[in-house]
Amino acid sequence: MRKPDGKIVLLGDMNVGKTSLLQRYMERRFPDTVSTVGGAFYLKQWRSFNISIWDTAGREQFHGLGSMYCRGAAAVILTYDVNHAQSLLELEDRFLGLTDTASADCLFAVVGNKVDLIEEAPGEGGQGGGHDPGQAGGGGGGSPAPRPSRQVQLEDAVAFYKKILKYKMLDEKDVPAAEQMCFETSAKTGKNVDLLFETVFDMVVPVILRQRAQALPQTVDIASTPPPAQTRSGCCS
Ligand SMILES: Nc1nc2c(ncn2[C@@H]2O[C@H](COP(=O)(O)OP(=O)(O)OP(=O)(O)O)[C@@H](O)[C@H]2O)c(=O)[nH]1
Ligand SMILES: [Mg+2]
Numbered sequence: 001m002r003k004p005d006g007k008i009v010l011l012g013d014m015n016v017g018k019t020s021l022l023q024r025y026m027e028r029r030f031p032d033t034v035s036t037v038g039g040a041f042y043l044k045q046w047r048s049f050n051i052s053i054w055d056t057a058g059r060e061q062f063h064g065l066g067s068m069y070c071r072g073a074a075a076v077i078l079t080y081d082v083n084h085a086q087s088l089l090e091l092e093d094r095f096l097g098l099t100d101t102a103s104a105d106c107l108f109a110v111v112g113n114k115v116d117l118i119e120e121a122p123g124e125g126g127q128g129g130g131h132d133p134g135q136a137g138g139g140g141g142g143s144p145a146p147r148p149s150r151q152v153q154l155e156d157a158v159a160f161y162k163k164i165l166k167y168k169m170l171d172e173k174d175v176p177a178a179e180q181m182c183f184e185t186s187a188k189t190g191k192n193v194d195l196l197f198e199t200v201f202d203m204v205v206p207v208i209l210r211q212r213a214q215a216l217p218q219t220v221d222i223a224s225t226p227p228p229a230q231t232r233s234g235c236c237s
Contacts, residue, residue: 091160
């Protein structure tokens with residue numbers, strides 16, 4: 001297997017839909033998922049580049065692995081659930097620090113998933129197929145299943161993106177605009193899922209090329225390197 005040219009990592013709290021987003025994009029389906037243990041990756045061929053996309057576990061017990069997965073990442077997709085405000089706060093409190101090991105010019109995307117739950121017609125009153133155990137919040141326990149109410153606005157994600165730039169000491173002029181890098185998606189319906197991944201792939205290509213250029217001087221081509229000059233004293237005197 002060819003070594004991947006670049007790495008993209010999905011981070012975020014458990015249950016926000018990281019695995020589902022990846023499966024929707026890579027396998028074009030929305031299967032039942034189990035909470036991720038450790039991490040797993042997919043390989044995606046994008047133009048002439050081989051990109052690995054890492055799905056990480058949001059569960060607290062695997063938190064220590066996060067910075068390892070982020071090492072050298074060309075892009076990080078920070079994912080939250082639009083119906084669960086705490087999941088956005090967790091990105092700032094728990095996950096942003098994990099990206100310290102990412103590439104210096106790592107790109108960041110902020111993704112609010114499960115928009116289908118707030119987009120259903122009020123008359124439908126459903127929970128989106130029962131795929132969202134326990135997390136949606138937003139309502140007392142009447143007899144009809146309560147529809148979750150949106151807890152995070154797109155502007156909140158934009159504000160978080162600006163906090164990322166501050167944390168990374170990046171100038172807004174030098175990075176993609178917040179409006180370009182904040183997405184609202186549904187792994188269930190597929191809404192904006194292709195847009196998310198393909199925008200990130202396109203933007204990651206120049207990062208990969210820069211990473212490659214920086215790596216070059218460290219590569220020694222033994223065949224073209226002249227042998228060291230012979231010294232009379234040798235190495236041990
Ligand atoms: N309605 C709805 N449910 C979703 C969506 N995405 C994921 N889910 C459901 O949310 C639950 C958690 O999804 P996962 O993809 O396993 O979440 P995760 O972020 O990978 O969780 P961890 O692996 O524990 O970190 C599952 O029951 C999914 O079916 C979505 O866009 N809409
Ligand atoms: Mg998962």
